[in-house]
Each structure stands twice: as C-alpha cells, then as structure tokens.
Amino acid sequence: MPALSTSRFLTSVAAAALLACTGSAFAQAVAPTPAHVRPAIDQAYTQLMAAPQIQQLLEAVKADHARSIEDLKLLTEIPAPPFKEQKRAEAFLARLKALGLPDAHIDAEGNVVGLRKGTGGPGGSGPKLLISAHLDTVFPEGTDVTVKERDGRLYAPGISDNTRGLAVLLSWLKVLNDQKVQTVGDLLFVGNVGEEELGNLRGMKHLFAQHKDIDGMVGLEPAPDGTVLVLGTASHRYEVSFKGPGGHSYAAFGQVPSAIHGMGRAIAKIAEVKTPTFPKTTFTVGTVGGGTSVNTIAPSAKMAVDIRSDQMGPLLETEQKILAAIDEAVAEENKRWNVNTLHVEKKLIGDRPGGRTPADSVIVEAATRANAAFGHKTLLTGASTDANVPMSLGIPAIVIGGGGKTGGFHALSEWIDLTDGWKGAQNSLVTVLGLVGVQGLTQPLLEKRAPTAK
C-alpha cells in the first residue's frame, strides 16, 4: 500500500490553495489612507450626496433591502463549487434579465455579463466600469447550502463570500432602473466564475481578454465598511513529482537514486532562497509525501510549493530560483549514485497574476471620499481576489464591501448579519456612481484608458 495516497495529496494541495479571498486578509492595512482627495473628486461626491435624485436612489436601496435578501437566499441555495458554477450562473442571469438587462448573457468561460449603457455625456463616450461579484464558492458538491436564520444572522456556506455581492449587484440594477438614474459611463454587470481555489481567476482572465475597453473595476466581496482593497498578491503554485526506479533498501543500495532523497535535497536548497522584504515575496513547501515503506528506496515523492509576491517581477525571479534548485537537486542525487534514473515533473497548479492600485489613484480617492460621506474612515488592504487580474494589467481596480457584518468565510459556519446592511450597499453604489458620473449631475471621475497603440 503506497504511503502517498493520491487523493489525500490532492486534498492537501486543494486546502493549500484556499486562499482566494479570506476575510483575515482584509484586516491589515497595506498602504496609508489618502489624507485628502483631488478637489474634483471631493466636489463630485459633494454634488451627488446633495442631489435629491441620489437621495431618492439611496432611499430605494434601503426600501429594496428585504427583497434583496430573498435574492440572496435564492442564490445561496444553488451550489456553485469551483468549475460547477453553471446552475447559479443561469439563476443570476435570469434575475439580471428580469431586473432590466434583457441582453445579458453567459460568456464562453461561464461568466454572466450584462451591459447597462451610459449616456456617454457631451463627448459621446464615457468610461466603462466593470462591477462584479464571483459566483463560485469553495464548498464542494453535496455541501448543505440551506440558509438558516439564528439570532439575527443568516448562516449558509457561501452566503457572504460572495453571494451577498451578487444580490447587491441585482439590487443596484433594480433601483437604478426604477429610479431612472442614467449614468454617463457604462456599467458592465458581471457575476464571474473561477475566483476561488484552482479556478485561478479564469473568469476575470477571460473577461479582460475579451473586453479590451474596460476602464476600471469595482469588485464586491465581504469586507467591513470603509475597507478598500488595493493590493492583489500574485501567486504561483507547483506540484512537484520525483520519480525513480525504486528498489530494496539493502539489495538495491548503490544502484538506484531515491526520490525522497532527491526531494530532500531540493527542499534544502529551496529553504535557502532569498527574497525581498518589499515587495513582500514569500515561498514555502507546503506539503510533502512519498515512499512506499521504510525498507524501500523511494520510487516516488511529491511536494506542493507556494510562491507569492506583491509584484510580478520578484515572483518570477523567486520562481526561477526554486525551479532551478529542484533541477540541481535531481542532478546531484543522480550524480551521487552515478545514475540518470531520477526524474522530476513540475506542474503549475496555481497561477494568479497580481499588482497594486496606487493609493493616490482616482479610483482609490473616489472610494475614500464616498466612504467619508457615509462616516467611514478608509482602510486600504490587500488579498488575492478577482481584482488581481486588472491590477496585473495596470487597469484601476478596487474591491469593496456590499454591506452587512460577515464572518466564517470558507467554513460551514459562514454567516452574515444584514442589520442595516443596506447602508454598505448605498456606500458602494455611491462610489460607483462617482466613477461613472450621473447624467445631469456629475461627469465621470474614471478616465477612459488611452487606446492601445496600433
């Protein structure tokens, strides 16, 4: 019986990959909050908050709160494990269509996409802002996703991360349409696939490859009021398999290399790799396994390696050092026994690009000013989320909360307390409206990106 059970190994790799959008990552400041914002941004939000049309819109968000919770329950109870988001996507699409985006559709990757055109303003074309929440959850098929109400909280796996985000997008669409609020820029409503685990941001990668005209992104995730995510840590993950002939520990000694010894050499070299403190760049051999018995020269061994950085350059440099260390280790193990029979296979199992939205960018200052209008001090944070993709492309992107107190992400005990949750939905909607501008009230703050050369 092999000591290395494949299914157990894969489970531990999957567990190591569960770092998509953990709540704890939202708690730490990664940059100082902007002390003041550009006068144009300040003025835009002052005008928005003073406008009767916007005050009515915000009242409508509050009035829609109870109905929105019904959407939340409906969508939460449709399982959406990674790569199996389709049923929830269809339900979200149906709601988008019913609430006023009849042309919404599911794209080739499985994302639900619906465009709410802006007026374009005097120039005829405003910016296009992607507003999104991910459809997928970390929970495997068969998980009980029934919503249970207890002590003022709603409990269900995935209810806050990120079904609440989906429900908030639907509520925004409804109130914008009911109140006939026209934006200047376009709003691209998206419920995307592939945020969690080994989804590797496939939904966002596809969207940004298909829609070259997106000028910015505001993602919704469970986060305390005032939180603005500006940093997307990049990661690459490898499953590394060492394979040799194996043999009896006594009889074959001297004739065959050991997969475990080869892996041990590799780990010793990896442990010595140097990385910069800033941008923070990290690595670890997260899991190991291998061998068949104590008196067998191991024919196989496997390890999972996680490499992260707040910038792509140092990530790739560290990755090169680690991959080279593995090759050197295999060569040394073969040389030790004067053979050539130990081989290694390095499989990329996690691939998340990353980047940072500058604290003094328009999108961050806009969110900061909108938060101030709702009485919240802004905290700039980082994590690995859908926003990693636009950040890696240099497209302004932030992730903010949609309202409600949340906890227990990625655990079966996940919950949300939506007492006054509409306030967060108002706050984030105002952030968005300032960025795209409101017809008759404000010009878009978000700039159209220069068209790509050629």
Ligand SMILES: [Zn+2]
């Ligand atoms: Zn999430």
